[in-house]
Amino acid sequence: MAREKSEDADLRLIPENLQFEPGFNIKTLWAALFVGFVMLPGAIYLGLVTGQSMAGGAEWVTLILFIEIAKRSFVRLRPQEVIILYWVAGGLVTMGGKLGTGADLFGGPFGGLIWDQYLIQSPQADGLHPHIPDWVVPPRDSEALSGRSFLHADWIKPIVLLLTVIVMQKINSLSLGYVLFRITNDIEKLPYPLASVQAGGATALADSSGTREGWRWEIFSIGAFIGILWGFFYVVIPTVSGIFLTQTVTILPIPFIDLTVSMKELLPAGIMGIGTDLGNVLIGFVLPFWIVVGSFAASILVNVLINPVLYTMDVLHTWEPGMSAIPTQIANSFDFWLSFTIGGAIVVALMGFAMVGKTMWNLRKAQRAGERDEIPKDRGDIPIPIALAIWAVSTAGFVALVYFLVPDYPWWISAFFGFVWTPIYSYIGARMIGLTGSPQGVSFPYLREGSFYLSGYQGAAVWFAPIPLFNWGYEAAAFKQLELTRTRFGSIVKLAAVTLLIMFVCSFIFWSFIWKLGPIPSSAFPYVQKFWPFHATMQAFWAKSTLSDGGNELIRSIIRLDYILVGVASSGAMLGLLSVLKWPITLFYGFIGGIGAWPHFVLPNFIGALLGRYYFERRFGEQTWRSYTPILLAGYSCGMGLVGMSSIALALISKAVSSIVF
Numbered sequence: 001m002a003r004e005k006s007e008d009a010d011l012r013l014i015p016e017n018l019q020f021e022p023g024f025n026i027k028t029l030w031a032a033l034f035v036g037f038v039m040l041p042g043a044i045y046l047g048l049v050t051g052q053s054m055a056g057g058a059e060w061v062t063l064i065l066f067i068e069i070a071k072r073s074f075v076r077l078r079p080q081e082v083i084i085l086y087w088v089a090g091g092l093v094t095m096g097g098k099l100g101t102g103a104d105l106f107g108g109p110f111g112g113l114i115w116d117q118y119l120i121q122s123p124q125a126d127g128l129h130p131h132i133p134d135w136v137v138p139p140r141d142s143e144a145l146s147g148r149s150f151l152h153a154d155w156i157k158p159i160v161l162l163l164t165v166i167v168m169q170k171i172n173s174l175s176l177g178y179v180l181f182r183i184t185n186d187i188e189k190l191p192y193p194l195a196s197v198q199a200g201g202a203t204a205l206a207d208s209s210g211t212r213e214g215w216r217w218e219i220f221s222i223g224a225f226i227g228i229l230w231g232f233f234y235v236v237i238p239t240v241s242g243i244f245l246t247q248t249v250t251i252l253p254i255p256f257i258d259l260t261v262s263m264k265e266l267l268p269a270g271i272m273g274i275g276t277d278l279g280n281v282l283i284g285f286v287l288p289f290w291i292v293v294g295s296f297a298a299s300i301l302v303n304v305l306i307n308p309v310l311y312t313m314d315v316l317h318t319w320e321p322g323m324s325a326i327p328t329q330i331a332n333s334f335d336f337w338l339s340f341t342i343g344g345a346i347v348v349a350l351m352g353f354a355m356v357g358k359t360m361w362n363l364r365k366a367q368r369a370g371e372r373d374e375i376p377k378d379r380g381d382i383p384i385p386i387a388l389a390i391w392a393v394s395t396a397g398f399v400a401l402v403y404f405l406v407p408d409y410p411w412w413i414s415a416f417f418g419f420v421w422t423p424i425y426s427y428i429g430a431r432m433i434g435l436t437g438s439p440q441g442v443s444f445p446y447l448r449e450g451s452f453y454l455s456g457y458q459g460a461a462v463w464f465a466p467i468p469l470f471n472w473g474y475e476a477a478a479f480k481q482l483e484l485t486r487t488r489f490g491s492i493v494k495l496a497a498v499t500l501l502i503m504f505v506c507s508f509i510f511w512s513f514i515w516k517l518g519p520i521p522s523s524a525f526p527y528v529q530k531f532w533p534f535h536a537t538m539q540a541f542w543a544k545s546t547l548s549d550g551g552n553e554l555i556r557s558i559i560r561l562d563y564i565l566v567g568v569a570s571s572g573a574m575l576g577l578l579s580v581l582k583w584p585i586t587l588f589y590g591f592i593g594g595i596g597a598w599p600h601f602v603l604p605n606f607i608g609a610l611l612g613r614y615y616f617e618r619r620f621g622e623q624t625w626r627s628y629t630p631i632l633l634a635g636y637s638c639g640m641g642l643v644g645m646s647s648i649a650l651a652l653i654s655k656a657v658s659s660i661v662f
Helices: 026-050 057-072 079-094 110-121 153-187 195-208 215-244 279-286 289-312 325-368 384-405 411-436 447-454 473-484 490-517 526-544 551-558 561-581 585-594 599-620 622-661
Strands: 256-258 273-275
Touching: 026 057, 026 079, 026 490, 026 526, 079 473, 079 490, 110 153, 110 490, 110 526, 153 384, 153 411, 153 473, 153 490, 195 473, 215 622, 256 599, 273 599, 279 599, 279 622, 289 325, 289 585, 289 599, 325 526, 325 561, 325 585, 384 411, 411 447, 411 473, 473 490, 561 585, 599 622
Parallel strands: none
Antiparallel strands: 256 273
């Protein structure tokens, strides 16, 4: 991959001569329809079977298809059009997660309703299901659930609420995300290291649509070949073998090889294994080195040393030999780590507040000195006060909606979350993404749960209400990608309107179809059958904590103040030690984020980080390698998507035909 030609000497991901232009046009509309009606069912199926998102795959498959059509029509796609096509595909296939569940859901918003129907019928919801409101999901004994159909009157309230919340969330996220972008990019000049993945990939594909292909396309092609090769063994063989054989052939366990049970004597209460997706190694190429090192160190320290010690001290008293990774994680969380991570989150939140204060102080000094930042011409900016006004109106709508749905819950808590906590929390997230490329280490995961519990509210409805507690930091990264590709910001607003409509319609159609084929989860969908009971256990545990019949006693036995204080002291001590040693602060954020991370996934990240830093950087040069890695990862996602879509199409056709025949 050594560059010899003069035109390849420029290793910038984005050419400097690009002008800001709109990226939304009729091509975008056709791409949205293509993704909605062709890619979306594959995204749903892949998520249910392997837990993998088509994000990355669907985007690049869509882009390559339209670029090949453009070539044969003698039309060259601009980078602005390519990045908008990318976001069209990504927005259509990824949305679907339910706040507070942790469940991985892809394929549009109706995936959230599929989760709700599973939760209310699950054994974990015994005793909870009478308290789940009908605006969330039909009652457990409803014909809408037994018949597995959204075409029932009991689904009217949940579907109307779902549509309302999605539109309000998009307005809220775009308006506040734009303000965060202006602060972190235009004023603080943060680097946004991972924004170049999509932007570089878009530019590579734009290059390929012309008559001449540059180095970006060559690196992208190498990544795509790696993805196709790995995807053949990882996705194609298990999917296709299940169609033609009586037993599924799996070469690599999905999503990881679990060594927890086999190492129970050596590492009691420890979790150990290795992820089998090669993409985790490539992600290690791209992520900041010290973030990966911190996450790996924390995960290994917790599972190899601390958990066995805590087990011998009878702190981890629920774990029993023979438990696999998921039951072990649940047991250890309830015994100790749930409380400990609350303490660590408090330290990280205090650091975030300190960063906000420091930044505001610097901004005030800059204003006094008369310093002004130049905004690029024709970028499509709007005045910040207008963006803040739009955000404030949408936030007020959330507060009113929550009060309407759950009048017994104090309205001022929703207002605090919407108007105070969300902008601060989102700024912390945007700043971390801008600095490190990843929001690891800035989460405050139990603020929502703690507020419900401490508010004195009795019932379960508030756990399912659309509380305006958001982190829109990632939206700032989206605006950064638009800037890198010189795409006018108005394009993302048009994009949001189109994708919301198409996504809602297509998600309804295909989730209805797949749900009608059989129960979800079931043996036909191994990933969700394995992981959804874990997520249901955690969500039901929290939702039962505010019930009057014993829930409070359960949470008092699990959330312990002494363990929280241990978390605060340990995290504070580590932060102080790193400051004294003058080690990178990103090491601390990685360490905090890695405390609850599984070795299964951080180990491949660490291997990738070591290979990149100590082999590839020395072979190609640091600047050259840093230019290669984002596009290499984007190409890998494309390759996995190509082979994944092919095999998933066969599986869907086979299931549809078999259900019709039999």
